[in-house]
Amino acid sequence: MGGHMSSDMPDSPDVDAARIEHVRIEDEMEQSYIDYAMSVIAGRALPDVRDGLKPVHRRILYAMHEMGVSSGSSHRKSSSIVGETMGDYHPHGDSAIYDTLVRMAQDFSMRYPLVDGQGNFGSMDGDPPAAMRYTEARMAPMAEELLADLERDTVDFTSNYDDRLEEPEVLPAAFPNLLVNGSSGIAVGMSTNIPPHNLGEIIDATVHLIDNPDADIADLMEYVKGPDFPTGANIVGKDAIYSAYATGRGRLTVRAEFEVEETESGRDRIVVTELPYQANKARIVERIADDVNEGKIEGVADLRDESDRDGVRVVVECKRGANVEVVKNQLLEHHLESTFGVINLALVDGQPEVLTLKESLQQYIQHRRDVVRRRSEFDLQEAEDRAHILEGRLTAVQNAEDIVELVQEAEDRDAAKAALGERYDFSEAQAEHVVRMQIGSLTSAEVGEIESEYEEVQAEIERLTAILESDEKLDEVIKDELRAIEDEYDDERRTSIVEDTGTVTREDLVPEEDVLVVMTADDYIKRMPADTFDPQRRGGKGIIGGDPKEGDRVTTIFRAHSHDYLLCFTNHGQVYRLKAYEIPEMSRTARGKSAVNLLDLDDDEQITAVVPTDDLDPEESITMATRQGYVKRTPCSAFENILSTGIRAAKLEDGDELVDVEVTDGSTDLVIATEGGMTIRFDESEVREMGRSARGVRGIDLQDDDAVAGLVATEEGDDRALLTVTENGYGKRTSLAEYRCQSRYGKGLIDIKTGDRNGSVVDVKAVVEGDDVVVASETGQIMRCPVGDISKVGRNTMGVVIMDVEDDDSVACLDVLPAETPTDQE
Known part of the structure; x- marks a missing residue:
């Protein structure tokens, strides 16, 4: 067959060539990659700022909603939920959907789980969940709050992947889920990592921002202290939290x-x-x-x-x-520490944006305004439609005989509706409703019910109209609904915020607090928070504060601050330097630890006085008193360099011991108290300053078998009182003004009557109203008693019971918790 093939035939190469577009391959790759990246960003990896959900989360919850798997229904097989989600809304692999379902059910992954799971849903050890055919799930109550009002035209719907069904573009979200539950995801070229927060804190901040649109990050942080992780732990430092909230990015250190x-x-x-x-x-x-x-x-x-x-x-x-x-x-x-990198990246109008705390809340508030406005419009239309029907119904009941006759005379239903519309000016809807009314609804009692319902509907119309006409009233609705959710679901914060200490040192790990240190004759030592012991009324037995082993006894109790450096003076005249936190912290019932690794004490050497070094002035003096009545003053500068083995603080005669120490400035009076109940007060200037190796001078002329019990420094006009405590638990409080000044080395005055009832004086302290005295017995009973419970009396009296001491026990030592301590202020 001759001739040429026509050029306009369908299979002509020229026709195919005409459809070919010539493009640069790099341009095509760039555009295709951008399209893919945006698909991943918007369709998989990033949450929407409005409801805090990625599409897969939203679709799972919507599928459960459509299936009727609510918090009040029975659990449904996870495979069923995954299948419905995959078949109707999320055309991806079932494993990805199930992994998402599992995470929404894990209370260690979600601060407020959105799925109530039954079965093995994994663990913190990384154990995988059971297969979806073995587990069951249903919505958690919190998830229903995200879906609430979905059927009331509150959000837009879009077609699902095969145009068979519709799914919501976003959920109404009755609480700020993006911040409450957080989110994490890796997209193409960007990622998000939003930490979870405490529901109550976020709602409080949201309400505050509604009321105060100009609030800044610092204002919002008055309510939102920081992220609140489901696993608790501690966030170190507030600066990183502020940075994350102010910029949308930050690095938080989380400590176990x-x-x-x-x-x-x-x-x-x-x-x-x-x-x-x-x-x-x-x-x-x-x-x-x-x-x-x-x-x-x-x-x-x-x-x-x-x-x-x-x-x-x-x-x-x-x-x-x-x-x-x-x-x-x-x-x-x-x-035990990890870093949480905050990237507050979410979709805003379909575009990824890094948001500050304020911007996140603003976007949510705007979403809720849209939701409540659309819901109110929907409800208003429903109410107006109902009011319209009720108006027609009321007219029909009021004209029942005429209506019945009119309908009876009509040829058919359409004619009846036409007649009703013509005579009573009924709309199509009203006429349809009246024609369908049952004869039993035409009773006179029905009139009252219709009028009552009509009044209620009119009130609802007025309420909804007011909301739609007033931004303030609309915001009030939003706030009321947020408060209702807070009342229903709020719980305690789990994650604590601790101060940023930079490099973690041993000292950083010890809380700053007042502590009580207890030591025994066999050199067992421990510290306890001072607030371990609550104040009791005087005359009580106290509670266990130590457990000395058999043959041992408590000898020393003193108050310190956990971060203080302490000068520890011993009965042998030595002084050691010790950091308070180096003393092991133990429970009140514990025996304590041997002090051999802390203090190089000799046999029978015990701590008798402690002085914090932080407030020492080199111009001040350390004033010491010994059991045999000697007194000496040594400049504080002499105690600046103390060896680990200690240094000599005072030279002692054979049989003598260092009893007590005070810090003085050269202008005070010294009050020495003895075991026999005597006291002497004299001017500090009568004791000259001398070196550490000196013995000192005589401060009091002791009677036979008497010994010094304690030392107090005071001055003219001092309104404190001298608290004297005896070994049988008795004591008294006497104004220091009642102890007149004498010359050094006199016999002194009677302070308290000692004898079989009181026993010997154990120690004396200067106290003011508001102080607490802490008394320890040799067997380890400790009692904390308000000084105000001990009446003020004169000198030369018997005193009252401060601590009820057992017959085989006696008071060993005491110290004072001043009124102005952190413990008391808290």
Whole structure:
């Protein structure tokens, strides 16, 4: 067959060539990649700022909503929920959907879980959940708050992936879920990592911002203290939190919660009870064990994970004699701290934006305004429609006979409706409703019911109209609904905010607080928070504050601040320098630890006086009194360099002991009290300053078998009182003004009557109203009593019972908790 093929035939190469577009491959790759990136960003990885959900979360919850799997229904197989979600709304793999469902049910992943799971949904150890065919789920009550009012035209709907169904573009979200539950995701070229927060704090901040649109980040942080992780733990430092809230980015240091306990064998153990958010507990335990085996962490004897369903409990047993503070430091440095990088990135009008705390709340508030406005418009239309029907119904009941006759005469239903509309000016809807009314609804009683309902509907119309006409009233509705959710679901904050200490040192780990230090004759020592002991009325027995072993006894109790450097003076005339936190902290029922590693004490050497060094002035003096009545003053500058083995503070005669110490400035009077109940007051200037190796001068002329019990420094006009306590638990309070000044080395005046009832004087202290006295007995009973409970009396009296001491026990020592202490102020 001859001839040429026509060029306009369908299969002509020229026709195909005409449809080809020539593009640069780099341009095509760039555009395709951008399209892909935006699809991932908007369709998978980033949450919407309005409801805080990614599409997969939203679709799972909507599918459960459509299935009727609410918090009040029975649990449904997870595979069923995943199947419905995948088939109708989310055309991706079932494993991705199930992983999302699982996370929404994990109380260690979600601050407020949105799914109520039944079965194995994984653990903090990284254990995987059971297969979806084995687990069941339903919506948690909090999820229903996100979906509330969905059917009332509150949000826009869009077609699902195959145009069969519709799904919501965003949920109404009755609470700020983006901040409350947080979110994390990796998109293309960007990622989001929003920490969870406490519901009550976020709602309080939202309400505050509605009322105060000009509020800044600092104002909002009065309500939002910081992230609140479901696993608790501690956030270190407020600066990083402020940075994250002010810029949308920040790096938070999250530290585990732990405490030190003492075992029955006397060893220390560190018990971890809360871990940083998203930490894998099993992996942490494994890595600690590896570091212990490799020698990177020293002083660990055993490591156990005793966690159960009630919470985390990882126990690190320390070796005998190991420094628990050092072990804690090593664990913190390598295992018990992590960094949470905040990136507050969310979709705003479909575009990714890094948001500040204020911007996040503003976007949510605007969303709720839209939701409440649309809901009010929907409800108003419903109410107006109902009012319209009720008006027609009321007219029909009021004209029942005529209506019945009119309908009877009509040829058919349409004719009846036409007739009703013509005679009574009924609308189509009203006429349709009247025609369908039952004869029983035409009773006179029906009139009252219709009128009552009509009044209620009119009131609802007025309310909704007022909301739509007033921004203030609309905001009031939003605030009321937020408060209702707060009342229903708010709980205590789990994550604490601790001060940023920079490099974690041993001192950083010790809280700043007033402590009581107890020491025994056999040199067992411990410290306890002063508020371990609540004040009691005088005359009580106190509570256990120590447990001396058989043959041992309590000899010393003194108050200190946990971060103070202390000058510890002993009965042998030595002085040691000690940091208060170096004394092991133990429970009140514990025996204490041997002081051999803290103080190089000789046999029978005991601490008799303690002076904090922080407030010492080199121009001041350390004034000392000995049991045999000697007094000496030494400049504070002589105690600046103290060896670990201690230095001499005073030279003592054979059989003499250092009893008490005061810091003086050269202008005070000294009051010396004796065991026999005598006191002498003389001017400090009668005792010249002398070196550390000097013995001192005689301060009081002691009677036979008497000895000095204590020393107090006072001055003219001092309104304090002298508190005297005896070994049988008696004591009294006498104004210092009643002790007249004498010359040094006199016999003094009678202060308190001693004898069989009172026993000897144990110690004296200067006190004011508001102070508490802490009295310790030799067997370890400790009593804290308000000074105000001890009546003021004159000299030469018997005193009253301060502490009820057992027959085989006696008061060993005492100290005073001043009125102006952090403990008391708190």
